[in-house]
Amino acid sequence: MRNSFDLAFNQQGELFTYDSDMEWDLGAPWYRPTRICHLVSGGEFGWRGDVAKWPAYYEDSCGAVLNIGPGSPTGVVFGYGAKFPAKYQRAFFACDWTFAAIYAVHLEPHGASYRSRFEEFVGGRGLPVTDLAIGSDGAMYFVVGGRRLGSAVYRVRYQGEENVAPVQPVSDAMVAARETRRALESHHGLEDPLAVSRALEHLGDSDRAIRFAARVALESQPVDSWQTEVLAEQVPAKQINGLLALARKVDSDQIDQVARRLVLHDLGSLGDWQRLAWLRCLQLCVARGNDSVRRVVRPALERALVKYPYEEVAVNRELARLFCCLQVDGATEQMLVHMEQDKGKRPTLGKVGFERNAKYSESVRDILIAAPLIDRMHDAQMLVWMKSGWSKNQRRRYFQLMADAVQNSKGGYWYVDFWSRIRSAALEQIPESSRSEFAAIELVAASQETELPTPEGPGRKWTTEELLDAVSAGLQDRDFANGQKMYSAAKCVTCHRLGTLGKSLGPELTQIGERFKIRDIIEATVLPNKAISDQYAVNVFLTVDGNVVTGRVISRDSQSVSIATNLERPGELTRLASDEIEESHVSKVSTMPKGLLDGLNRDEVLDLIAYLISGGDSQHPVFGR
Incomplete structure (x- = not known):
């Protein structure tokens, strides 16, 4: 997983989390939205750095129960103990800091795992939600704050006529499927003579969670105790998943026999999940095998090219990977x-x-x-x-x-x-x-580069308290067009995106009015060094030869650190080896200059604040009609 902030068990003892996305990947084939994950034994969710992330459909990955979308996951909790209607007592509540929301995720047993839908349960301005809990009084309590923002605790209580008596664990039609999965999971990581026959039986199950558990159970046993059976298997679904286990476990000099069994299957004759499992297994063979394996696999890809592209996007993507790796003619x-x-x-x-x-x-x-x-x-x-x-x-x-x-x-x-x-x-x-x-x-x-407008002024050296007083006295009937103009005049547009205006060098501002309070917005503008988001912090590195390198850390491992030194071209990185670095520290100075509002007069600064709060919406109530 990428960054799971919190975990929670349901009444059946199943574990769930709300995992993060990498929002900078939006629009790329490897982007993965924030998602609800069912954490099973041996689970692999395919998070890898940069472009190496696994797609959710890989057969040796678990996938997600539910994709939510972009966001910033924080706390989670089940509603057990809340004096809420039954569906909310059973709901899995997940907090999203970025979009100031708590989602109620309604999980439904589906085979040996779950499927779900969600709704917004709580949402509003100034609610960067960090965590939540069900209190002994049956109310929900949640906390807002983080990144040095003002913090507060809120309470949610139910008022209505629905029954709020505590829900009891209920039996469902999927109990047997979960028991089958758990029986297979009992063999994970343990050598057990009974495991092989049980795992082989379920390798081709139509239930993804069961066949995943079966494969992991098989991989936990000595390869020589099940290799012969897998190679001799005649049922395509069972054989392909078994061959996947072999491709993951055998030494590279044995990959050839796995590949020879795989190419006996034709892509067009396989079912949906079997197609993707077959392609995934071929990829592992090619990655782990030698030139002999590539010669075995190439004819199967040449046959597949005849009907390319296929209807399934995922099949096309995995074929493309193999076509190019194997240099398939045409x-x-x-x-x-x-x-x-x-x-x-x-x-x-x-x-x-x-x-x-x-x-x-x-x-x-x-x-x-x-x-x-x-x-x-x-x-x-x-x-x-x-x-x-x-x-x-x-x-x-x-x-x-x-x-x-x-x-x-x-x-x-x-x-x-x-x-x-x-x-x-x-x-x-x-x-x-x-x-x-x-x-x-x-x-x-x-490009949307234009010459920045100039404020009329006269300006003044604005303080936080002066701006708060001005806002409390006059933030209504503001001028949208002038606020948009001041967004450029105050140079916000050069680093921050709001709606369709601006660049992405600093925090995105479209939802700033919903996520933050007026004081937080004003204080962050007047005192940019007071609270610097770790996401946009700049590091200073002193090298052993006396050079100073300043920029954002993009990646770091035991051998080196990669730094974006030019924030307007974040893809151009400077790499420093660990042994080149004498010392380093996080800069206490924001890349945002002080005094950006000091050239604006009272009406101009109020129009700008109104524009920020509105998120660029000219129909917002703060503007005059």
Whole structure:
């Protein structure tokens, strides 16, 4: 998982969490929304750094019970003990700090796992929710704050006529399926002679949770106790999942026999989950095997290319991965056509923002305006590996398709930089003598650069208390157009996104009026050094040779740290080896300058504050009609 803040058990003893997304990945094929996960024994949820994240459909991954959408998960709790109607007593409550909401997730047993739906239970301005609990009085209590914001505790009580008597654990039709899964899980991590026959029986189960548990149980046993049975299995579903276990466990010199069994199956004859499991298993064979394995697998991919692209997006993506890894002849042209056919599609991001609030975060607002070219990016990334067989025309089309994507589509914070990195990697595959022709096809994002307006003034050195007094006396019938103008005049637009205006170098402001109180907004503007979000903090590194490197830390491990030193080009990183660093510290100085409001007069600053609170909504009650 990426960043699970909290966990909770239901009455059946099953464990759940609300896991985080990486919002900067929005619009990329590897973006994974915040999601509710059922934490089972041996569970693998596929979080990896950067572009290496597993898709949820990988057969050796658990996937999610429910995708919520972009957000910032914090505390979770089940409603047991609350004096609420029964459905809310059984609900799994999940807090979202970013969108100032508590979601009620209604879990329903489905096979050996669960499916669910959700609704917003609590939401409102100034509610960056961090945690919650059910009190002994039957009320819900939740806390807001974090990142040095003002904190408070709220209570939620039910007033109505519905029965609020404590709910009791109920038996459901899925008890037997859960018991089967748990019986298989009892063999996880333990050698047991009984495990092999039980696991083999359930490898092809239509229930994903059961066959996952069966495979993990099998992998916990000595390979020589089940290898022969898997290789001899005649039922495709059982054999493919068993071969997946073998591909994960056997030594690399034994991968050849796994691959030879796999290629006996034809992609078109397999069921939906079996197709993806077959492709995943082939990938593991290719990744872990030698050239002999690649020669065995390539004919199966050549057959699959004949019918490419398929109806299923996931099948196309995994085929593209294999086509390029194995240098399948003819795949380049087919994939370029597929890239040309991708005109952009709004990704499924859950209900957040589509139904909950039109004043959405910057990245998602961009996606609604100019849908990202997700399939095109995936194919472009895969084609980097295609090292031969290109015609000059195909190269030109490839680089032009990337340039068009950057010009005409939008995504998250890293969207343009992902394209830039793919382009750079592709250029490196071209002989230097031919590289300049294609390097000339540059990636140029649509620009909104304009000369900043000047406030009329006269300004003054504003303090927090003076601004609070001004707001309390006059934040009504404000001028929307002038507030929007002051957003640029005060230079907010150069670093912050609000609606469709501004850049993404600092925190996104579209929902600032819903997430924060007026005092917090004013104080953060007047005193930018008082509370610097760790997400946007700058680190200072002193190297052993006396150099100073300043920037945001993007990644760090035991060997090195990668730093974005130019915040306007966050994809360009400086790497420092750990042994090069003499000392480091987090800067106490914000990248946001002081005094940005000091050039504005009273009406201008009030119009700007109204514009911030409105999230760029001209129909907000704070503006005059």
